[in-house]
Amino acid sequence: AQSVAQPEDQVNVAEGNPLTVKCTYSVSGNPYLFWYVQYPNRGLQFLLKYITGDNLVKGSYGFEAEFNKSQTSFHLKKPSALVSDSALYFCAVGNAGNMLTFGGGTRLMVKP
Amino acid sequence: DTAVSQTPKYLVTQMGNDKSIKCEQNLGHDTMYWYKQDSKKFLKIMFSYNNKELIINETVPNRFSPKSPDKAHLNLHINSLELGDSAVYFCASSQRYSGGGETQYFGPGTRLLVL
Numbered sequence: 232a233q234s235v236a237q238p239e240d241q242v243n244v245a246e247g248n249p250l251t252v253k254c255t256y257s258v259s260g261n262p263y264l265f266w267y268v269q270y271p272n273r274g275l276q277f278l279l280k281y282i283t284g285d286n287l288v289k290g291s292y293g294f295e296a297e298f299n300k301s302q303t304s305f306h307l308k309k310p311s312a313l314v315s316d317s318a319l320y321f322c323a324v325g326n327a328g329n330m331l332t333f334g335g336g337t338r339l340m341v342k343p
Numbered sequence: 344d345t346a347v348s349q350t351p352k353y354l355v356t357q358m359g360n361d362k363s364i365k366c367e368q369n370l371g372h373d374t375m376y377w378y379k380q381d382s383k384k385f386l387k388i389m390f391s392y393n394n395k396e397l398i399i400n401e402t403v404p405n406r407f408s409p410k411s412p413d414k415a416h417l418n419l420h421i422n423s424l425e426l427g428d429s430a431v432y433f434c435a436s437s438q439r440y441s442g443g444g445e446t447q448y449f450g451p452g453t454r455l456l457v458l
Contacts, residue, residue: 263444274347274433274449275386282444319384327443329374330399333386 233258233324237334244312244341252307252337254322263325264305266296269336270318278320281305292316312341346370347450349434355456356424364419364453366434374398374440375417376447377409380431392417393440424457431455 234257244250256262263282267275279290286298296307305322322334347368356362368375376399377389391399395411406422421428431452437445 261443265446267449269384272452274451275435277446277448280444280446321386325443325445327441328398329437329440329443329445329447330388330391331447332388336384336386 233326233332235322235324235332235334237320237322237337239337240335241338241340244339246314246341246343247311250309250312250316250339250341252320252322252339254305254307254334255303256305256322256324257303258324258326260327262298262303262305264296264298265323265325265331266290266294266305266307267321267323267333268318269321275321278307312339314341314343317341347434347436347448349432349450349453351453352451353454353456355458357458358424358426360424361420361422362424362455363421364432364434364455366417366419366450368415368434368436368448368450370436370438370448372436372438372448373414374437374445375411375414376435376437377417377419378433378435378449380433380452382430386433390417390419391440398440421455426457429455429457 265280266278281298289295323331374393376391390409392411434450435447437447
C-alpha cells in the first residue's frame with residue numbers, strides 16, 4: 232500500500248520569504264511523486280512531478296521540490312512567496328498503474 | 344478551451360434520488376478518473392477507465408456506476424443518493440495509465456449536496 236503524509240495543516244509565511252510545504256511518502260517500488268495546487272472552488276492544478284533523475288524538480292509558478300530518497304520526502308519550496316500563492320497544496324504518490332494517493336493537503340497562507 | 348470539463352458545476356438533490364455527472368476531456372487522453380473530495384478536503388480515487396475499460400474500482404458502493412461511451416467521456420451515475428455522498432467530485436484524465444508518472448489533469452469539480 233502507498234501513503235502520503237503532509238504533517239502541517241497550515242503553513243503561514245510572509246510575502247517575499249521562502250516557503251516550504253512538507254511531504255513524506257511510503258511506497259513499494261519506485262516512487263512517482265506529484266504536487267498539485269487547489270485554489271478556492273477550483274480543480275487541482277498540476278505543479279510538478281518527480282519520476283527519475285535529478286532530485287531537484289522545477290515546476291510552474293517558480294515552485295520546486297526536492298526528492299530525498301533516504302528521508303522519503305518530497306518537500307515543495309519557493310524562494311520568495313507571493314500573496315497569490317495562498318491556496319491548498321496536495322502532495323501525491325503514484326504507482327505503476329498510475330493510481331494516485333493524495334496527502335491530506337496543506338493550506339498555505341502568504342501574508343502581505 | 345477547457346481541457347477537462349464537468350457538468351453540472353453544482354448539484355443539489357434529495358436523498359434517494361438518482362443523479363448523473365458528466366465529464367469530457369479534449370486532450371486526446373486514453374485514461375480518465377473520478378475522485379471524491381470530502382468536506383475535510385481529503386481526496387480519494389474512485390474509478391479509472393482506460394480506453395473505455397474499467398481499470399480501478401476502489402471499493403466504491405455499487406450505487407456509483409461509471410460509464411464511458413468513448414475515451415473522451417466518463418460519466419458518473421449515482422443511484423439512491425445518501426447524505427454521505429455530499430462532496431466535490433473531480434474528473435481527471437491522463438495520457439495513459441500504465442508505466443507510472445503520468446500527469447493527471449483535473450476538471451473544475453462538481454459540488455454535490457444531498458439534503
